[in-house]
Amino acid sequence: MKQRTMIDQKPDKITITDIARMCGVGVTTVSRAMNNHPDISEETKAMIMQVIRDNHYVPNNSARNLKRSASKTIAVLIKGITNPFFNHMIKVFEKEIQKNKYSFILHRVDENQDEVEVAIELEKEKRLKGIVFLGGQFSHANEKFKQITVPFILSTGGVTSEVGSENYSSVSVDDFKESYKMVDYLCGLGHRKIAIITSPPDHVDVGTLRFEGYLKALEDHGITFREEWAWYMREDIEGFSMDNGYAVTKHRLSANPDVTAIFAVADSLAIGACKAIFEDGKRVPEDYSVAGYDGLDISFYYNPSLTTIRQPVEEMAEETIRILFDMIHKKVKHTHRIFPAELLARASTRPLL
Amino acid sequence: MKQRTMIDQKPDKITITDIARMCGVGVTTVSRAMNNHPDISEETKAMIMQVIRDNHYVPNNSARNLKRSASKTIAVLIKGITNPFFNHMIKVFEKEIQKNKYSFILHRVDENQDEVEVAIELEKEKRLKGIVFLGGQFSHANEKFKQITVPFILSTGGVTSEVGSENYSSVSVDDFKESYKMVDYLCGLGHRKIAIITSPPDHVDVGTLRFEGYLKALEDHGITFREEWAWYMREDIEGFSMDNGYAVTKHRLSANPDVTAIFAVADSLAIGACKAIFEDGKRVPEDYSVAGYDGLDISFYYNPSLTTIRQPVEEMAEETIRILFDMIHKKVKHTHRIFPAELLARASTRPLL
CATH class of the missing domain: 3.40.50.2300 (Response regulator)
Known part of the structure; x- marks a missing residue:
């Protein structure tokens, strides 16, 4: 009979005091462990979190927050x-x-x-x-x-x-200034024929602003912009995606043999561009320098790591x-x-x- | 006075009939353009979508759906x-x-x-x-x-x-079967010392099931599993992330010089592992074969493209x-x-x- 009662007891009846007792620590310490407080050792924290998991303890305040809101x-x-x-x-x-x-x-x-x-x-x-x-x-x-x-x-x-x-x-x-910074950097590396992968001309979005920064940087370096360097994202593929950067670069690369650098207005576009370059038997950065924008985690993990603008x-x-x-x-x-x-x-x- | 009235007119007063008139097409054609219907040419669609954007037309049904729901x-x-x-x-x-x-x-x-x-x-x-x-x-x-x-x-x-x-x-x-399939494939390529990046032993999640599939595949190929091949994700880093795969591989790689293949139970983990391998001056797949799981878009775009299990x-x-x-x-x-x-x-x- 006693065992039956235990089974029927709802696991969420466990309180923070129970957890503290099981761990042999105070309630404050349990709270610190749950809130990632710095004043607690990693070992104690790991031990407490283990007890919390084993007992399926749910902090009360998460339930309380939901009710109040x-x-x-x-x-x-x-x-x-x-x-x-x-x-x-x-x-x-x-x-x-x-x-x-x-x-x-x-x-x-x-x-x-x-x-x-x-x-x-x-x-x-x-x-x-x-x-x-x-x-x-x-x-x-x-x-x-x-x-x-x-x-x-x-x-x-x-x-x-x-x-x-x-x-x-x-x-x-x-967006204008940060994009300018990147293109200025590429020019400083000696690149003068720089393509940009950006939003189509009829759009008004971050791509437009980054395109304007690109144009201004070219101008300040005495480079005359050529229309064939503007590689516009395709409208039939999701914007700012790897698929779009890949499709655009596949199409434009061979038609622009003298381009030495590609600035993509998003890291995802840059990664798609790199793939198209590899499939063309070329290398990054030996044959083409490629730069992105955003500072996604993958920009660090990609091979090679992408030069990019990290937004905080x-x-x-x-x-x-x-x-x-x-x-x-x-x-x-x-x-x-x-x-x-x-x-x-x-x-x-x-x-x- | 007339101009004033125009400015005050709300732009959402434009109807699908107005758009059709401006485009010189029927209402059905406008509807087809908006719904990506196959029976309309790309050119007509592009023209209609341009007129829709220029006039800030919002399809009525999107507003209607919201109300009903x-x-x-x-x-x-x-x-x-x-x-x-x-x-x-x-x-x-x-x-x-x-x-x-x-x-x-x-x-x-x-x-x-x-x-x-x-x-x-x-x-x-x-x-x-x-x-x-x-x-x-x-x-x-x-x-x-x-x-x-x-x-x-x-x-x-x-x-x-x-x-x-x-x-x-x-x-x-x-998860068991698909993981088995991947490890069976690696064994078929001649690998016998295969590490796995997976969930810690006290977890019960997809990582656990994939770990079981790995163990069974090794067994069926007559390979005795060694505990040092189990590279568990760190609990202090977000699970199934590139950061986690990277940290784990950084730590384990040099201690396991005879491993020839690494099976990560997520593509993100596999990408992190590759980065750690590159930083160690080694190559993928020449020095280590690396396989992932999930079939993320990035698994195709990564360099090299990742061998993986694609979930639909x-x-x-x-x-x-x-x-x-x-x-x-x-x-x-x-x-x-x-x-x-x-x-x-x-x-x-x-x-x-």
Whole structure:
């Protein structure tokens, strides 16, 4: 009879005090282990986490947070959900939003949908407290922005000067400047025939801004831009993807035998370009220097490691949520934060002798 | 005065009929262009999409779908949100769920949280109609599963025989069998000293099942397993990540000079392993054959292309949602779908001469 009772006992009845007792430590120590606090040895932490796992203990506050957050919801609207650049950001968003005891809806926006329009509907339907736009493009959206009545922020999108900055907050890098930095670096290595893989000319997004930085850097180095160096992403393949960089480079490489360097406006595009170069029997960087943009983890792990512009994604994601909550709590009206990015010179580019 | 009126007119007042008129085509043709219908030329489609963009036209049905879906919500609970393996799945989930006029909540579960516990709370709070568990581990969860009162499905998680299959539906590959297939392939190439990068022994997840497949394949080839070939992922680094594969291989490589092949239970781990090999001044596959698992896009684009087990992610994701809605509509009780995976023999492995 006694055994029966034990089996029926729900495992979530275990408390933090039980765990502490089993481990022979105090409740504070268990809490520190769970919260990755620095003041606890790795061994003690590992032991405690093992006991937690063995007993299927669920910290109470995670359940409590969920209950409290019932009607407080933030939506993140995202274009290009398969882009690995957004992965780390989403992880940070989710964590920071939960920390504020809000809950989190991730809403994918189709390539041909207007994200502001989607946001206006979503706001009404879900009674949102705030909105993050991730990626996407926002030119000519002023009239529509006014229909959004909750705080919102544009994060890492292609924000152009056409959009009045009094209508929204934003977190980004200076895409023009950072792109200029990379092309200036390639010119400094002696390259003068530099192709760019970027967004098609009728788009307005980060690709457009990075293209402008490229043009300015060429100009400042006394290089006359040639139209055949603009390798535009294909519209029938997902934007900023390895597949797109691969398809474009496959098509353009043989027609541009004198190009010595390729600047792709995203690491994923650069990786696709490298593959097309390898399949052509050529090497990186011996035959072509290839540079990317974003600083994805894979840019380090790729062979060769990619020269790239590292955006501080985690910091940018944290700042996005911080500003959004400041707006929700009426501490600020509109804020624009521009983060510096870092040029990482690695093995995929070389000086032209 | 007239101009004023125009500025105040909301751009979303434009209808599909206006677009058709501007393009000089019928409404059906515009609809076909927007829905990627095959019966329309690429040129016409491009022209129509351009007019749609220029006029900021938002298809009415996307707004309508949102309204209808007000209280019908599916939650996807995910462990390891930065794992690129899940990206394509999430994209398909979102699309299929929207197609069913439901809306979609993505909820990240921490490494040390019990996803079933989180689901129980989330179900109450959000009045969910269904739940998808993505990744994660589910041994000993039977008692808790019973507390979930809406249909749910385990997708691509480590489902072991310990969990009674009458309590849930699932979609997966046969991790044991597919892993066996890969190790059998490596043995067939002449490798007899094969390391495996996998989950720590106290875990129960896909890594455990793949480890068992590895052990059985060695046994069937008359190879005695050695404990030093088990390269366990580090617990202080995110599981199944490039960082983890890199750290583990850095540490183990020099201590195991006679190993000729490394089987990593995820492509991300395999890529990290390759990087560690390169930094050691060695080559893939000349010095070490390296094989992965999952069939991520990057496994094709990596240099060298990775030999891997390709899981049919899109199909698995579609089937997950199909089964879930069949359960919601009471068409089925519990279904278990096991998909076949495919061994892709590529450049990262070679026969041992």
